[in-house]
Amino acid sequence: MPNKSDKLVALLAGQPVIPVLRIADARRAVPLARALARGGLPAIEITLRTDDAVEAIRRVAGEVGEAIVGAGTILDPAQYEAAVYAGSRFIVSPGITKELLKASADSDVPFLPGAITPGEIMAARQAGLHFLKFFPAEQAGGAAFLKALAAPIADVRFCPTGGVSPANASTYLGLPNVICVGGSWVAPDDLVEKEDWGRIEELAREASGLRKVG
Template sequence: MAHRSQDLVSLLGNQTVIPVIRIADAAHAVPLARALARGGLRLIEITLRTDAALESIRLASQEVPEAVVGAGTILSPRQYEEAAEAGARFIVSPGITQALLKTAEDSEVPFLPGATTASEVMEARDAGLSFLKFFPAEQAGGASFLKALSAPIPDIRFCPTGGVSAANAVSYLSLPNVACVGGSWVAPDSAVEAGDWDRVEQLAREASGLR
């Protein structure tokens, strides 16, 4: 499955922040994706935490070709398949299970599973994965934990998510084993609910400059 990890890294390009988005109203999906892409964050993760999530993925992937739309909070093979059918170009899970690994092996859609411990990272490595989500990042030890992992497991790269913000993103991005971070601060609920797409675009533009 190593090539699938590389496929996801290729999709990411030089983007260092992945917006992690919760959409309660599918009508917001298209303008939100457009605002993020205009701000320089074309690869976005729409979480399956609302009833509108799958429709939001479908709309954004169909109507915003400049965006690379993925699905997050995937907990089961069925959700993986539903998200892929809706147009998700990558799949993110808070953890890793054998059932999800099997589904990922049979799918062309790249998989970014979460890992919190050294043992979980090693299990994912044994499965051929080289790019993992570190979740929940701040609660699980933060940047210092990932720095400690970089010596014994140097060939795994991470996308820390969970408690990551504009204030601490650079502490993660400065690490050699961090490819990007995931965060919701670029699309706050208040801005989305108000349809303040200029605000979202500005936040995205600021985030796209983080290194």
């Protein structure tokens, strides 16, 4: 089975932290994306957890040329299609279903589904997906669990998300089967609501300075 994740790896590799964003007001999407890009984190995931999420994706895709905007919390093919139409360059889901696999097979936009059990990971691998979201990372066993998967499923790599923070990000990034981590700490809700783009840029710069070991 060909590796369908190569395009996604090319988009995200080299950026240690992918900001996971909840944007309640689409007017803030463009300055937020610009602040993160200035801080060294151009690839962002805007989650479909608010009514303004799709519009936020549309604005970033249309106005922030330096950004690589993706859509997260995609639960069904209709959301997949809407996110792609809005300009998403990659799609992230907390889990994996036959319907979402079909939607990804019919789309040129790469798919990063969540998987936490060996069975889910093997099913994704058989579908040609070799780069997966490990979610919720800390609750599912954390870095120790991922390290244990590295030998038996050596050709699958991960973006751990969920409970990842500055305190443990480097531990995840030190694993051979981790490409990057997803985190919300670089753009917390309170700073976004205050429109403190300067502080968000600082947090992004700190996060972009994290590097894989080995």
